[in-house]
Amino acid sequence: MTDLDAFARRCSAGALTRLATGPAALDDLPALARRLAAPGEWVLLSDDTAKTAAGVDLLSWVAGLIGEARLVTVGDHAPVTLDEATVEAAVAEVGTPGLVVSVGSGTITDLGKVVAARSGAPLLAVQTAASVNGYSDPLSVLVIGGAKRTKPSTWPTALVIDDRAIRAAPPRLTRAGVGDAIAIWSAPADWYLACRLGLDGPFDDAVVRPVLDAVEQLADPDPEVAQRALVDGLTLGGLVIGIADSTAPLSGSEHLVSHVLDMTAMARGTEHDLHGAQVGAATVLCTALWQEVRASCRVFDLRWSELSYPDDLAERVLGTWAELDPSGRLGQECLSAVQGKVAAWDAADKTACDKGRGELLETLFGYVGDPARSAATLRHWGAAVRFGELTPAVDREQLAWTLSALPYMRDRLTLPDLLVMSGEWTPELIERVLDRAEASASSNR
Structure with a gap:
């Protein structure tokens, strides 16, 4: 210990x-x-x-x-x-x-x-x-x-x-903590991807390994053991963020989902659920995203050194956030962040990733958890597994829009960025991801 x-x-x-x-x-x-x-x-x-x-x-x-x-x-x-x-x-x-x-x-x-x-x-x-x-x-x-x-x-x-x-x-705070803790089964994959592509890093397994080890007992039948796993997992998570000098090891696409939900609620003057509650359901969703992309997309077969962000990226960013803030203030804030990501992509040398694709993918998917396991762990604690179980509930239409906005929010590269560059970040893909996440949430694991 x-x-x-x-x-x-x-x-x-x-x-x-x-x-x-x-x-x-x-x-x-x-x-x-x-x-x-x-x-x-x-x-x-x-x-x-x-x-x-x-x-x-x-x-x-x-x-x-x-x-x-x-x-x-x-x-x-x-x-x-x-x-x-x-x-x-x-x-x-x-x-x-x-x-x-x-x-x-x-x-x-x-x-x-x-x-x-x-x-x-x-x-x-x-x-x-x-x-x-x-x-x-x-x-x-x-x-x-x-x-x-x-x-x-x-x-x-x-x-x-x-x-x-x-x-x-309050139990709802503890359940939210479980959601934040299981992000370790999703976020390191995004971090590893960004590090290997030269946009972050260096990646260090020793940063995420203590947290991975701590959360192994989150679903232990002994409540005392499970509670200690939760407290230690969260505490270690914060500490290793300090080592990395970044939230990236523990904050990938699943956290982006929660942030976009928060931003949407603030812009509309409505309520949203706790951050960790949203992150938990988003971990089921984003691990399903990794699975679906590997099964049905070509992005992992392309030469990443030849990919680039689309010419109309600024219009996409501004158009996305204009739905929430017609004044353009939010859009400009997000565009400034995204432009930093684009500049980093353009400056990075991605050729090594093209040459070592097999080893990269094997390691990368070693950090992608099983969405059914995430769902089972959340269910063990009585936490929300589906977005419809959040308070207030997030319906499928809102969730699909939230996913579509992920690449257009901050300066950190995650899997949806590559899909934007490959032309595969489409409504059709998002619908398949939502279906896969629902199947995982319904699993009896």
């Missing part, structure tokens, strides 16, 4: 000085706070969502453990979105304290990293759910120009994961 505390220090080059996890990790809070900062103006950062642990109010418990601290609460009885206005308001209200103590799930922790980075204060993060892998990395997911973007912020100086808080988290 990995020593998470020691591994955290290695991954962060000492920036994450303490990772306390286990049945009584909160007991470390008083000593941790005193070690990180001298007594003075400390800030307790949270939202107005009630949180409990061992049957008591968690925010009050943490406040009692650390002593006097000024409470900064974000959100107003609504989910917090880290858009420009929200972030700037929080940074201004936090000011320049001696210590920031964040108490919350992924969004609050991401905000804590941003305000700590901007203020120069150490961050003591108290994790309240096993919902995403972003607690233990130095990045924050923000909304910029209406688009979801992952930006550098800072490592937590210390991270506390107490089993009592994790067990008390």
